Amino acid sequence: MTRPFACWHRALAIASLAATCLAQAQTYPNRPVHFVVPFAAGGGSDVMARLIAEPLSQRLGQPVIVENKPGANATIGADYVARSAPDGLNMLHTSPGPQITNPFLMAKLPYDPVKDLLPVARLGVFVNVLVVNPRLPVKNVAELVAYAKANPGKLSFASPGIGSGGHLAGEYLKRVAGIEIVHVPYKGTGAAIQDLVAGNVQLSLDSIAAFLPLIKSGQLRAIAVGHVQRSPSLPDVPTLAETFAGFDAAPMNYLAVRGGTPPEIVAQLNREVNVVLGAPVLRQRLLEMGVLVAPSTPDEIVRQVNSEREKWKRIIEASGVKVE
Structure with a gap:
Protein backbone atom coordinates (compact mmCIF):
# COMPACT_ATOMS: atom_id res chain seq x y z
CA MET A 1 0.00 0.00 0.00
CA THR A 2 2.97 2.30 0.46
CA ARG A 3 3.81 2.78 -3.22
CA PRO A 4 0.23 3.49 -4.44
CA PHE A 5 -0.17 5.97 -1.59
CA ALA A 6 3.10 7.70 -2.54
CA CYS A 7 2.09 7.90 -6.20
CA TRP A 8 -1.30 9.29 -5.22
CA HIS A 9 0.39 11.85 -2.98
CA ARG A 10 2.71 12.99 -5.77
CA ALA A 11 -0.18 13.25 -8.21
CA LEU A 12 -2.12 15.33 -5.71
CA ALA A 13 0.88 17.65 -5.22
CA ILE A 14 1.28 18.10 -8.98
CA ALA A 15 -2.42 18.82 -9.39
CA SER A 16 -2.29 21.30 -6.53
CA LEU A 17 0.69 23.10 -8.09
CA ALA A 18 -1.05 23.25 -11.47
CA ALA A 19 -4.17 24.67 -9.84
CA THR A 20 -2.09 27.28 -8.03
CA CYS A 21 -0.37 28.35 -11.25
CA LEU A 22 -3.74 28.56 -13.02
CA ALA A 23 -5.18 30.67 -10.22
CA GLN A 24 -2.18 32.99 -10.34
CA ALA A 25 -2.51 33.39 -14.09
CA GLN A 26 -6.22 34.19 -13.78
CA THR A 27 -5.69 36.86 -11.12
CA TYR A 28 -2.33 38.28 -12.26
CA PRO A 29 -1.10 40.54 -10.88
CA ASN A 30 -2.55 40.37 -7.39
CA ARG A 31 0.42 42.10 -5.75
CA PRO A 32 2.96 44.80 -6.68
CA VAL A 33 5.28 43.89 -9.54
CA HIS A 34 9.04 44.34 -9.15
CA PHE A 35 10.95 45.59 -12.20
CA VAL A 36 14.56 44.56 -11.61
CA VAL A 37 17.25 46.61 -13.36
CA PRO A 38 20.68 44.89 -13.15
CA PHE A 39 22.50 48.21 -13.42
CA ALA A 40 23.07 51.23 -11.21
CA ALA A 41 20.49 54.02 -11.05
CA GLY A 42 20.83 56.80 -13.59
CA GLY A 43 22.02 54.77 -16.58
CA GLY A 44 20.14 54.33 -19.84
CA SER A 45 18.45 51.05 -18.87
CA ASP A 46 17.40 52.47 -15.51
CA VAL A 47 15.90 55.60 -17.05
CA MET A 48 14.10 53.50 -19.65
CA ALA A 49 12.69 51.16 -16.99
CA ARG A 50 11.34 54.09 -14.98
CA LEU A 51 9.71 55.60 -18.04
CA ILE A 52 7.95 52.29 -18.71
CA ALA A 53 7.08 51.44 -15.09
CA GLU A 54 4.48 54.14 -14.45
CA PRO A 55 2.24 53.55 -17.49
CA LEU A 56 2.70 49.79 -17.09
CA SER A 57 1.47 49.97 -13.49
CA GLN A 58 -1.66 51.73 -14.75
CA ARG A 59 -2.24 48.97 -17.29
CA LEU A 60 -1.67 46.17 -14.76
CA GLY A 61 -3.58 47.78 -11.91
CA GLN A 62 -0.71 47.27 -9.47
CA PRO A 63 2.41 49.28 -8.58
CA VAL A 64 5.45 48.48 -10.71
CA ILE A 65 8.46 49.06 -8.46
CA VAL A 66 11.87 49.60 -10.10
CA GLU A 67 14.67 47.91 -8.14
CA ASN A 68 18.33 48.38 -9.02
CA LYS A 69 20.48 45.30 -8.41
CA PRO A 70 23.78 46.07 -10.16
CA GLY A 71 27.00 44.11 -10.23
CA ALA A 72 28.93 41.24 -11.80
CA ASN A 73 28.21 42.30 -15.39
CA ALA A 74 24.43 42.31 -14.70
CA THR A 75 24.38 38.76 -13.32
CA ILE A 76 23.34 39.75 -9.78
CA GLY A 77 20.02 41.19 -10.92
CA ALA A 78 19.50 38.39 -13.41
CA ASP A 79 20.16 35.76 -10.74
CA TYR A 80 17.63 37.43 -8.43
CA VAL A 81 14.88 37.03 -11.05
CA ALA A 82 16.10 33.55 -12.02
CA ARG A 83 15.64 32.43 -8.40
CA SER A 84 12.23 34.06 -7.93
CA ALA A 85 8.88 32.29 -8.17
CA PRO A 86 7.59 31.77 -11.73
CA ASP A 87 4.62 34.08 -11.16
CA GLY A 88 5.52 37.16 -13.21
CA LEU A 89 5.85 39.36 -10.14
CA ASN A 90 9.60 39.81 -10.67
CA MET A 91 10.56 41.07 -14.12
CA PHE A 104 30.53 33.06 -23.30
CA LEU A 105 32.35 35.85 -21.47
CA MET A 106 32.24 34.34 -17.99
CA ALA A 107 33.51 30.97 -16.79
CA LYS A 108 30.40 30.29 -14.72
CA LEU A 109 26.97 31.83 -14.15
CA PRO A 110 24.85 31.33 -11.01
CA TYR A 111 21.81 30.48 -13.16
CA ASP A 112 20.99 28.69 -16.40
CA PRO A 113 20.69 31.47 -19.02
CA VAL A 114 18.38 29.39 -21.22
CA LYS A 115 16.12 27.62 -18.71
CA ASP A 116 15.93 30.08 -15.83
CA LEU A 117 15.05 33.27 -17.76
CA LEU A 118 12.23 33.56 -20.27
CA PRO A 119 12.17 36.51 -22.73
CA VAL A 120 8.75 38.18 -22.80
CA ALA A 121 8.87 41.38 -24.84
CA ARG A 122 11.38 43.46 -26.76
CA LEU A 123 11.59 46.98 -25.31
CA GLY A 124 13.95 48.84 -27.58
CA VAL A 125 17.33 49.06 -29.25
CA PHE A 126 20.05 51.38 -27.95
CA VAL A 127 21.41 52.49 -31.32
CA ASN A 128 25.16 52.98 -31.38
CA VAL A 129 27.42 54.97 -33.66
CA LEU A 130 31.02 54.66 -34.85
CA VAL A 131 32.83 57.90 -34.07
CA VAL A 132 36.42 59.03 -34.63
CA ASN A 133 38.51 61.88 -33.36
CA PRO A 134 38.39 64.56 -36.10
CA ARG A 135 42.18 64.61 -36.31
CA LEU A 136 42.06 61.10 -37.75
CA PRO A 137 42.12 61.58 -41.56
CA VAL A 138 39.07 59.43 -42.34
CA LYS A 139 35.52 60.50 -43.17
CA ASN A 140 33.78 57.21 -43.93
CA VAL A 141 34.00 53.48 -43.28
CA ALA A 142 35.99 52.71 -46.44
CA GLU A 143 38.64 55.28 -45.50
CA LEU A 144 38.81 53.99 -41.93
CA VAL A 145 39.30 50.40 -43.08
CA ALA A 146 41.97 51.45 -45.60
CA TYR A 147 43.81 53.52 -42.97
CA ALA A 148 43.67 50.69 -40.41
CA LYS A 149 45.00 48.17 -42.92
CA ALA A 150 47.82 50.52 -43.87
CA ASN A 151 48.64 51.07 -40.18
CA PRO A 152 47.95 47.72 -38.45
CA GLY A 153 47.82 47.94 -34.66
CA LYS A 154 48.32 51.72 -34.60
CA LEU A 155 44.67 52.68 -34.10
CA SER A 156 42.92 52.13 -30.78
CA PHE A 157 39.25 52.04 -29.85
CA ALA A 158 37.76 52.99 -26.49
CA SER A 159 35.03 51.17 -24.59
CA PRO A 160 33.44 51.47 -21.10
CA GLY A 161 35.11 48.20 -20.07
CA ILE A 162 36.04 44.63 -20.98
CA GLY A 163 33.01 42.69 -22.19
CA SER A 164 30.87 45.83 -22.51
CA GLY A 165 28.65 46.43 -25.52
CA GLY A 166 31.17 48.93 -26.89
CA HIS A 167 34.00 46.43 -26.54
CA LEU A 168 32.13 43.61 -28.26
CA ALA A 169 30.94 45.96 -31.02
CA GLY A 170 34.57 46.87 -31.69
CA GLU A 171 35.57 43.21 -31.84
CA TYR A 172 32.70 42.60 -34.25
CA LEU A 173 33.93 45.44 -36.47
CA LYS A 174 37.50 44.09 -36.41
CA ARG A 175 36.24 40.67 -37.49
CA VAL A 176 34.07 41.75 -40.43
CA ALA A 177 36.46 44.46 -41.66
CA GLY A 178 39.59 42.35 -41.29
CA ILE A 179 41.47 45.08 -39.42
CA GLU A 180 43.70 45.11 -36.35
CA ILE A 181 42.90 47.88 -33.88
CA VAL A 182 43.77 47.90 -30.19
CA HIS A 183 41.07 47.80 -27.52
CA VAL A 184 41.48 50.27 -24.63
CA PRO A 185 39.00 49.61 -21.79
CA TYR A 186 37.93 52.35 -19.39
CA LYS A 187 35.96 52.41 -16.17
CA GLY A 188 32.81 53.85 -17.67
CA THR A 189 31.71 55.85 -20.69
CA GLY A 190 32.75 59.25 -19.31
CA ALA A 191 36.44 58.41 -19.06
CA ALA A 192 36.40 56.78 -22.51
CA ILE A 193 34.86 59.87 -24.08
CA GLN A 194 37.35 62.17 -22.38
CA ASP A 195 40.32 60.34 -23.89
CA LEU A 196 38.57 60.03 -27.25
CA VAL A 197 38.03 63.79 -27.48
CA ALA A 198 41.64 64.38 -26.35
CA GLY A 199 42.91 62.11 -29.11
CA ASN A 200 44.52 59.55 -26.81
CA VAL A 201 42.34 56.92 -28.56
CA GLN A 202 41.05 57.35 -32.09
CA LEU A 203 37.63 55.72 -32.32
CA SER A 204 34.72 54.15 -30.49
CA LEU A 205 31.48 52.34 -31.31
CA ASP A 206 28.96 53.04 -28.58
CA SER A 207 25.67 54.74 -27.70
CA ILE A 208 24.41 57.62 -29.84
CA ALA A 209 22.99 59.24 -26.71
CA ALA A 210 26.48 59.51 -25.18
CA PHE A 211 28.13 60.87 -28.32
CA LEU A 212 25.45 63.06 -29.91
CA PRO A 213 26.29 66.39 -28.20
CA LEU A 214 29.96 65.94 -29.12
CA ILE A 215 29.07 65.05 -32.71
CA LYS A 216 26.93 68.17 -33.02
CA SER A 217 29.70 70.35 -31.55
CA GLY A 218 32.28 68.92 -33.95
CA GLN A 219 34.43 67.36 -31.21
CA LEU A 220 33.78 63.91 -32.67
CA ARG A 221 33.03 62.78 -36.22
CA ALA A 222 30.27 60.21 -36.82
CA ILE A 223 31.06 57.93 -39.74
CA ALA A 224 28.54 55.06 -39.38
CA VAL A 225 25.62 53.80 -37.32
CA GLY A 226 26.02 50.32 -35.81
CA HIS A 227 22.43 49.23 -36.47
CA VAL A 228 20.74 47.78 -39.53
CA GLN A 229 18.72 50.94 -40.06
CA ARG A 230 19.75 54.59 -39.97
CA SER A 231 19.05 56.60 -36.86
CA PRO A 232 16.51 59.43 -36.85
CA SER A 233 19.03 61.30 -34.66
CA LEU A 234 21.67 61.09 -37.42
CA PRO A 235 19.69 60.55 -40.63
CA ASP A 236 22.59 61.44 -42.95
CA VAL A 237 25.03 59.01 -41.36
CA PRO A 238 25.12 55.63 -43.18
CA THR A 239 24.95 52.31 -41.38
CA LEU A 240 27.80 49.85 -41.08
CA ALA A 241 25.40 47.36 -42.66
CA GLU A 242 25.61 49.40 -45.88
CA THR A 243 29.27 48.36 -46.05
CA PHE A 244 29.16 45.03 -44.19
CA ALA A 245 25.85 43.31 -44.94
CA GLY A 246 23.81 42.48 -41.84
CA PHE A 247 26.11 44.26 -39.40
CA ASP A 248 24.16 44.99 -36.22
CA ALA A 249 25.89 45.68 -32.90
CA ALA A 250 23.16 47.81 -31.31
CA PRO A 251 22.30 46.39 -27.85
CA MET A 252 18.72 45.22 -27.45
CA ASN A 253 16.87 45.69 -24.17
CA TYR A 254 14.01 43.35 -23.39
CA LEU A 255 11.79 42.09 -20.61
CA ALA A 256 12.34 38.63 -19.12
CA VAL A 257 10.74 36.65 -16.29
CA ARG A 258 11.52 33.44 -14.43
CA GLY A 259 11.48 30.38 -16.65
CA GLY A 260 8.30 28.38 -16.17
CA THR A 261 6.05 31.44 -15.79
CA PRO A 262 2.56 30.50 -17.10
CA PRO A 263 1.97 31.35 -20.78
CA GLU A 264 -1.12 33.37 -19.83
CA ILE A 265 1.00 35.73 -17.72
CA VAL A 266 3.68 35.99 -20.42
CA ALA A 267 1.02 36.85 -23.02
CA GLN A 268 -0.57 39.46 -20.73
CA LEU A 269 2.75 41.12 -19.94
CA ASN A 270 3.73 41.18 -23.61
CA ARG A 271 0.38 42.70 -24.58
CA GLU A 272 0.48 45.42 -21.92
CA VAL A 273 4.13 46.32 -22.56
CA ASN A 274 3.42 46.71 -26.27
CA VAL A 275 0.51 49.05 -25.49
CA VAL A 276 2.79 51.14 -23.26
CA LEU A 277 5.50 51.29 -25.94
CA GLY A 278 2.93 52.44 -28.49
CA ALA A 279 2.37 55.78 -26.71
CA PRO A 280 3.79 58.58 -28.93
CA VAL A 281 5.11 60.60 -25.97
CA LEU A 282 7.06 57.64 -24.62
CA ARG A 283 8.42 56.71 -28.03
CA GLN A 284 9.66 60.27 -28.55
CA ARG A 285 11.27 60.39 -25.10
CA LEU A 286 13.09 57.13 -25.79
CA LEU A 287 14.15 58.34 -29.24
CA GLU A 288 15.80 61.32 -27.55
CA MET A 289 17.81 58.79 -25.55
CA GLY A 290 18.92 57.05 -28.74
CA VAL A 291 16.46 54.18 -28.28
CA LEU A 292 14.37 52.82 -31.13
CA VAL A 293 11.19 51.20 -29.81
CA ALA A 294 10.76 47.72 -31.25
CA PRO A 295 7.72 45.75 -29.95
CA SER A 296 7.53 41.99 -30.45
CA THR A 297 5.49 38.91 -29.70
CA PRO A 298 6.84 36.48 -27.07
CA ASP A 299 7.86 34.01 -29.79
CA GLU A 300 9.68 36.71 -31.78
CA ILE A 301 11.79 37.86 -28.85
CA VAL A 302 12.68 34.28 -27.91
CA ARG A 303 13.84 33.62 -31.48
CA GLN A 304 15.84 36.85 -31.56
CA VAL A 305 17.56 36.10 -28.24
CA ASN A 306 18.52 32.64 -29.51
CA SER A 307 19.83 34.10 -32.79
CA GLU A 308 21.80 36.85 -31.02
CA ARG A 309 23.29 34.30 -28.64
CA GLU A 310 24.72 32.31 -31.54
CA LYS A 311 26.07 35.43 -33.26
CA TRP A 312 27.85 36.78 -30.20
CA LYS A 313 29.14 33.34 -29.27
CA ARG A 314 31.05 33.25 -32.56
CA ILE A 315 32.40 36.78 -32.11
CA ILE A 316 33.43 36.31 -28.48
CA GLU A 317 35.10 32.96 -29.06
CA ALA A 318 36.98 34.30 -32.09
CA SER A 319 38.21 37.32 -30.13
CA GLY A 320 39.14 35.39 -26.99
CA VAL A 321 37.48 38.00 -24.74
CA LYS A 322 36.90 36.90 -21.14
CA VAL A 323 35.47 38.67 -18.09
CA GLU A 324 37.03 37.65 -14.79
Whole structure:
Protein backbone atom coordinates (compact mmCIF):
# COMPACT_ATOMS: atom_id res chain seq x y z
CA MET A 1 0.00 0.00 0.00
CA THR A 2 2.97 2.30 0.46
CA ARG A 3 3.81 2.78 -3.22
CA PRO A 4 0.23 3.49 -4.44
CA PHE A 5 -0.17 5.97 -1.59
CA ALA A 6 3.10 7.70 -2.54
CA CYS A 7 2.09 7.90 -6.20
CA TRP A 8 -1.30 9.29 -5.22
CA HIS A 9 0.39 11.85 -2.98
CA ARG A 10 2.71 12.99 -5.77
CA ALA A 11 -0.18 13.25 -8.21
CA LEU A 12 -2.12 15.33 -5.71
CA ALA A 13 0.88 17.65 -5.22
CA ILE A 14 1.28 18.10 -8.98
CA ALA A 15 -2.42 18.82 -9.39
CA SER A 16 -2.29 21.30 -6.53
CA LEU A 17 0.69 23.10 -8.09
CA ALA A 18 -1.05 23.25 -11.47
CA ALA A 19 -4.17 24.67 -9.84
CA THR A 20 -2.09 27.28 -8.03
CA CYS A 21 -0.37 28.35 -11.25
CA LEU A 22 -3.74 28.56 -13.02
CA ALA A 23 -5.18 30.67 -10.22
CA GLN A 24 -2.18 32.99 -10.34
CA ALA A 25 -2.51 33.39 -14.09
CA GLN A 26 -6.22 34.19 -13.78
CA THR A 27 -5.69 36.86 -11.12
CA TYR A 28 -2.33 38.28 -12.26
CA PRO A 29 -1.10 40.54 -10.88
CA ASN A 30 -2.55 40.37 -7.39
CA ARG A 31 0.42 42.10 -5.75
CA PRO A 32 2.96 44.80 -6.68
CA VAL A 33 5.28 43.89 -9.54
CA HIS A 34 9.04 44.34 -9.15
CA PHE A 35 10.95 45.59 -12.20
CA VAL A 36 14.56 44.56 -11.61
CA VAL A 37 17.25 46.61 -13.36
CA PRO A 38 20.68 44.89 -13.15
CA PHE A 39 22.50 48.21 -13.42
CA ALA A 40 23.07 51.23 -11.21
CA ALA A 41 20.49 54.02 -11.05
CA GLY A 42 20.83 56.80 -13.59
CA GLY A 43 22.02 54.77 -16.58
CA GLY A 44 20.14 54.33 -19.84
CA SER A 45 18.45 51.05 -18.87
CA ASP A 46 17.40 52.47 -15.51
CA VAL A 47 15.90 55.60 -17.05
CA MET A 48 14.10 53.50 -19.65
CA ALA A 49 12.69 51.16 -16.99
CA ARG A 50 11.34 54.09 -14.98
CA LEU A 51 9.71 55.60 -18.04
CA ILE A 52 7.95 52.29 -18.71
CA ALA A 53 7.08 51.44 -15.09
CA GLU A 54 4.48 54.14 -14.45
CA PRO A 55 2.24 53.55 -17.49
CA LEU A 56 2.70 49.79 -17.09
CA SER A 57 1.47 49.97 -13.49
CA GLN A 58 -1.66 51.73 -14.75
CA ARG A 59 -2.24 48.97 -17.29
CA LEU A 60 -1.67 46.17 -14.76
CA GLY A 61 -3.58 47.78 -11.91
CA GLN A 62 -0.71 47.27 -9.47
CA PRO A 63 2.41 49.28 -8.58
CA VAL A 64 5.45 48.48 -10.71
CA ILE A 65 8.46 49.06 -8.46
CA VAL A 66 11.87 49.60 -10.10
CA GLU A 67 14.67 47.91 -8.14
CA ASN A 68 18.33 48.38 -9.02
CA LYS A 69 20.48 45.30 -8.41
CA PRO A 70 23.78 46.07 -10.16
CA GLY A 71 27.00 44.11 -10.23
CA ALA A 72 28.93 41.24 -11.80
CA ASN A 73 28.21 42.30 -15.39
CA ALA A 74 24.43 42.31 -14.70
CA THR A 75 24.38 38.76 -13.32
CA ILE A 76 23.34 39.75 -9.78
CA GLY A 77 20.02 41.19 -10.92
CA ALA A 78 19.50 38.39 -13.41
CA ASP A 79 20.16 35.76 -10.74
CA TYR A 80 17.63 37.43 -8.43
CA VAL A 81 14.88 37.03 -11.05
CA ALA A 82 16.10 33.55 -12.02
CA ARG A 83 15.64 32.43 -8.40
CA SER A 84 12.23 34.06 -7.93
CA ALA A 85 8.88 32.29 -8.17
CA PRO A 86 7.59 31.77 -11.73
CA ASP A 87 4.62 34.08 -11.16
CA GLY A 88 5.52 37.16 -13.21
CA LEU A 89 5.85 39.36 -10.14
CA ASN A 90 9.60 39.81 -10.67
CA MET A 91 10.56 41.07 -14.12
CA LEU A 92 14.06 41.67 -15.46
CA HIS A 93 14.84 44.68 -17.62
CA THR A 94 17.74 43.06 -19.39
CA SER A 95 20.40 43.95 -21.92
CA PRO A 96 22.30 41.29 -23.92
CA GLY A 97 24.58 40.39 -20.99
CA PRO A 98 22.60 37.97 -18.79
CA GLN A 99 21.38 35.61 -21.54
CA ILE A 100 23.24 36.46 -24.75
CA THR A 101 26.88 37.38 -24.07
CA ASN A 102 27.75 36.52 -20.44
CA PRO A 103 27.47 32.75 -21.03
CA PHE A 104 30.53 33.06 -23.30
CA LEU A 105 32.35 35.85 -21.47
CA MET A 106 32.24 34.34 -17.99
CA ALA A 107 33.51 30.97 -16.79
CA LYS A 108 30.40 30.29 -14.72
CA LEU A 109 26.97 31.83 -14.15
CA PRO A 110 24.85 31.33 -11.01
CA TYR A 111 21.81 30.48 -13.16
CA ASP A 112 20.99 28.69 -16.40
CA PRO A 113 20.69 31.47 -19.02
CA VAL A 114 18.38 29.39 -21.22
CA LYS A 115 16.12 27.62 -18.71
CA ASP A 116 15.93 30.08 -15.83
CA LEU A 117 15.05 33.27 -17.76
CA LEU A 118 12.23 33.56 -20.27
CA PRO A 119 12.17 36.51 -22.73
CA VAL A 120 8.75 38.18 -22.80
CA ALA A 121 8.87 41.38 -24.84
CA ARG A 122 11.38 43.46 -26.76
CA LEU A 123 11.59 46.98 -25.31
CA GLY A 124 13.95 48.84 -27.58
CA VAL A 125 17.33 49.06 -29.25
CA PHE A 126 20.05 51.38 -27.95
CA VAL A 127 21.41 52.49 -31.32
CA ASN A 128 25.16 52.98 -31.38
CA VAL A 129 27.42 54.97 -33.66
CA LEU A 130 31.02 54.66 -34.85
CA VAL A 131 32.83 57.90 -34.07
CA VAL A 132 36.42 59.03 -34.63
CA ASN A 133 38.51 61.88 -33.36
CA PRO A 134 38.39 64.56 -36.10
CA ARG A 135 42.18 64.61 -36.31
CA LEU A 136 42.06 61.10 -37.75
CA PRO A 137 42.12 61.58 -41.56
CA VAL A 138 39.07 59.43 -42.34
CA LYS A 139 35.52 60.50 -43.17
CA ASN A 140 33.78 57.21 -43.93
CA VAL A 141 34.00 53.48 -43.28
CA ALA A 142 35.99 52.71 -46.44
CA GLU A 143 38.64 55.28 -45.50
CA LEU A 144 38.81 53.99 -41.93
CA VAL A 145 39.30 50.40 -43.08
CA ALA A 146 41.97 51.45 -45.60
CA TYR A 147 43.81 53.52 -42.97
CA ALA A 148 43.67 50.69 -40.41
CA LYS A 149 45.00 48.17 -42.92
CA ALA A 150 47.82 50.52 -43.87
CA ASN A 151 48.64 51.07 -40.18
CA PRO A 152 47.95 47.72 -38.45
CA GLY A 153 47.82 47.94 -34.66
CA LYS A 154 48.32 51.72 -34.60
CA LEU A 155 44.67 52.68 -34.10
CA SER A 156 42.92 52.13 -30.78
CA PHE A 157 39.25 52.04 -29.85
CA ALA A 158 37.76 52.99 -26.49
CA SER A 159 35.03 51.17 -24.59
CA PRO A 160 33.44 51.47 -21.10
CA GLY A 161 35.11 48.20 -20.07
CA ILE A 162 36.04 44.63 -20.98
CA GLY A 163 33.01 42.69 -22.19
CA SER A 164 30.87 45.83 -22.51
CA GLY A 165 28.65 46.43 -25.52
CA GLY A 166 31.17 48.93 -26.89
CA HIS A 167 34.00 46.43 -26.54
CA LEU A 168 32.13 43.61 -28.26
CA ALA A 169 30.94 45.96 -31.02
CA GLY A 170 34.57 46.87 -31.69
CA GLU A 171 35.57 43.21 -31.84
CA TYR A 172 32.70 42.60 -34.25
CA LEU A 173 33.93 45.44 -36.47
CA LYS A 174 37.50 44.09 -36.41
CA ARG A 175 36.24 40.67 -37.49
CA VAL A 176 34.07 41.75 -40.43
CA ALA A 177 36.46 44.46 -41.66
CA GLY A 178 39.59 42.35 -41.29
CA ILE A 179 41.47 45.08 -39.42
CA GLU A 180 43.70 45.11 -36.35
CA ILE A 181 42.90 47.88 -33.88
CA VAL A 182 43.77 47.90 -30.19
CA HIS A 183 41.07 47.80 -27.52
CA VAL A 184 41.48 50.27 -24.63
CA PRO A 185 39.00 49.61 -21.79
CA TYR A 186 37.93 52.35 -19.39
CA LYS A 187 35.96 52.41 -16.17
CA GLY A 188 32.81 53.85 -17.67
CA THR A 189 31.71 55.85 -20.69
CA GLY A 190 32.75 59.25 -19.31
CA ALA A 191 36.44 58.41 -19.06
CA ALA A 192 36.40 56.78 -22.51
CA ILE A 193 34.86 59.87 -24.08
CA GLN A 194 37.35 62.17 -22.38
CA ASP A 195 40.32 60.34 -23.89
CA LEU A 196 38.57 60.03 -27.25
CA VAL A 197 38.03 63.79 -27.48
CA ALA A 198 41.64 64.38 -26.35
CA GLY A 199 42.91 62.11 -29.11
CA ASN A 200 44.52 59.55 -26.81
CA VAL A 201 42.34 56.92 -28.56
CA GLN A 202 41.05 57.35 -32.09
CA LEU A 203 37.63 55.72 -32.32
CA SER A 204 34.72 54.15 -30.49
CA LEU A 205 31.48 52.34 -31.31
CA ASP A 206 28.96 53.04 -28.58
CA SER A 207 25.67 54.74 -27.70
CA ILE A 208 24.41 57.62 -29.84
CA ALA A 209 22.99 59.24 -26.71
CA ALA A 210 26.48 59.51 -25.18
CA PHE A 211 28.13 60.87 -28.32
CA LEU A 212 25.45 63.06 -29.91
CA PRO A 213 26.29 66.39 -28.20
CA LEU A 214 29.96 65.94 -29.12
CA ILE A 215 29.07 65.05 -32.71
CA LYS A 216 26.93 68.17 -33.02
CA SER A 217 29.70 70.35 -31.55
CA GLY A 218 32.28 68.92 -33.95
CA GLN A 219 34.43 67.36 -31.21
CA LEU A 220 33.78 63.91 -32.67
CA ARG A 221 33.03 62.78 -36.22
CA ALA A 222 30.27 60.21 -36.82
CA ILE A 223 31.06 57.93 -39.74
CA ALA A 224 28.54 55.06 -39.38
CA VAL A 225 25.62 53.80 -37.32
CA GLY A 226 26.02 50.32 -35.81
CA HIS A 227 22.43 49.23 -36.47
CA VAL A 228 20.74 47.78 -39.53
CA GLN A 229 18.72 50.94 -40.06
CA ARG A 230 19.75 54.59 -39.97
CA SER A 231 19.05 56.60 -36.86
CA PRO A 232 16.51 59.43 -36.85
CA SER A 233 19.03 61.30 -34.66
CA LEU A 234 21.67 61.09 -37.42
CA PRO A 235 19.69 60.55 -40.63
CA ASP A 236 22.59 61.44 -42.95
CA VAL A 237 25.03 59.01 -41.36
CA PRO A 238 25.12 55.63 -43.18
CA THR A 239 24.95 52.31 -41.38
CA LEU A 240 27.80 49.85 -41.08
CA ALA A 241 25.40 47.36 -42.66
CA GLU A 242 25.61 49.40 -45.88
CA THR A 243 29.27 48.36 -46.05
CA PHE A 244 29.16 45.03 -44.19
CA ALA A 245 25.85 43.31 -44.94
CA GLY A 246 23.81 42.48 -41.84
CA PHE A 247 26.11 44.26 -39.40
CA ASP A 248 24.16 44.99 -36.22
CA ALA A 249 25.89 45.68 -32.90
CA ALA A 250 23.16 47.81 -31.31
CA PRO A 251 22.30 46.39 -27.85
CA MET A 252 18.72 45.22 -27.45
CA ASN A 253 16.87 45.69 -24.17
CA TYR A 254 14.01 43.35 -23.39
CA LEU A 255 11.79 42.09 -20.61
CA ALA A 256 12.34 38.63 -19.12
CA VAL A 257 10.74 36.65 -16.29
CA ARG A 258 11.52 33.44 -14.43
CA GLY A 259 11.48 30.38 -16.65
CA GLY A 260 8.30 28.38 -16.17
CA THR A 261 6.05 31.44 -15.79
CA PRO A 262 2.56 30.50 -17.10
CA PRO A 263 1.97 31.35 -20.78
CA GLU A 264 -1.12 33.37 -19.83
CA ILE A 265 1.00 35.73 -17.72
CA VAL A 266 3.68 35.99 -20.42
CA ALA A 267 1.02 36.85 -23.02
CA GLN A 268 -0.57 39.46 -20.73
CA LEU A 269 2.75 41.12 -19.94
CA ASN A 270 3.73 41.18 -23.61
CA ARG A 271 0.38 42.70 -24.58
CA GLU A 272 0.48 45.42 -21.92
CA VAL A 273 4.13 46.32 -22.56
CA ASN A 274 3.42 46.71 -26.27
CA VAL A 275 0.51 49.05 -25.49
CA VAL A 276 2.79 51.14 -23.26
CA LEU A 277 5.50 51.29 -25.94
CA GLY A 278 2.93 52.44 -28.49
CA ALA A 279 2.37 55.78 -26.71
CA PRO A 280 3.79 58.58 -28.93
CA VAL A 281 5.11 60.60 -25.97
CA LEU A 282 7.06 57.64 -24.62
CA ARG A 283 8.42 56.71 -28.03
CA GLN A 284 9.66 60.27 -28.55
CA ARG A 285 11.27 60.39 -25.10
CA LEU A 286 13.09 57.13 -25.79
CA LEU A 287 14.15 58.34 -29.24
CA GLU A 288 15.80 61.32 -27.55
CA MET A 289 17.81 58.79 -25.55
CA GLY A 290 18.92 57.05 -28.74
CA VAL A 291 16.46 54.18 -28.28
CA LEU A 292 14.37 52.82 -31.13
CA VAL A 293 11.19 51.20 -29.81
CA ALA A 294 10.76 47.72 -31.25
CA PRO A 295 7.72 45.75 -29.95
CA SER A 296 7.53 41.99 -30.45
CA THR A 297 5.49 38.91 -29.70
CA PRO A 298 6.84 36.48 -27.07
CA ASP A 299 7.86 34.01 -29.79
CA GLU A 300 9.68 36.71 -31.78
CA ILE A 301 11.79 37.86 -28.85
CA VAL A 302 12.68 34.28 -27.91
CA ARG A 303 13.84 33.62 -31.48
CA GLN A 304 15.84 36.85 -31.56
CA VAL A 305 17.56 36.10 -28.24
CA ASN A 306 18.52 32.64 -29.51
CA SER A 307 19.83 34.10 -32.79
CA GLU A 308 21.80 36.85 -31.02
CA ARG A 309 23.29 34.30 -28.64
CA GLU A 310 24.72 32.31 -31.54
CA LYS A 311 26.07 35.43 -33.26
CA TRP A 312 27.85 36.78 -30.20
CA LYS A 313 29.14 33.34 -29.27
CA ARG A 314 31.05 33.25 -32.56
CA ILE A 315 32.40 36.78 -32.11
CA ILE A 316 33.43 36.31 -28.48
CA GLU A 317 35.10 32.96 -29.06
CA ALA A 318 36.98 34.30 -32.09
CA SER A 319 38.21 37.32 -30.13
CA GLY A 320 39.14 35.39 -26.99
CA VAL A 321 37.48 38.00 -24.74
CA LYS A 322 36.90 36.90 -21.14
CA VAL A 323 35.47 38.67 -18.09
CA GLU A 324 37.03 37.65 -14.79
